[in-house]
Amino acid sequence: MSEDETKTLDARLLQQILIKLEVMDARLQFVEEKIRERGFDTKPIWERALAEIMEVKERVSTIDRKLNVFSSDMLNLRAEQLDIQERLRKLEASHEDGGIQTIG
DSSP, X not given: OOXXXXXXXXXXXXXXXXHHHHXXXXXXXXXXXXXXXXXXXXXXXXXXXXXXXXXXXXXXHHHHHHHHHHHHHHHHHHHHHHHHHHHHHHHHHHSTTSSOOOOO
């Protein structure tokens, strides 16, 4: 093979490589554009999901506060009930007839 033929083969090979690189670059740009578009497409979905998550978190906090108030009220009622039962037991014990009083 002569030197001219080698240069021609090298030039053709180089040209083919450059063409393939250009095709790959075009494909890569296409893929990058699609990724960007889809990124923008999903952004509203994520924003809406985040807003809904924050709303649920707020509702859970409200329910938690109400449950704490309810629990506190129930404990106070139970304490008052126990106090009333103790007072009744003492009243009944202070009468010989078991707490039955006759009027008159």
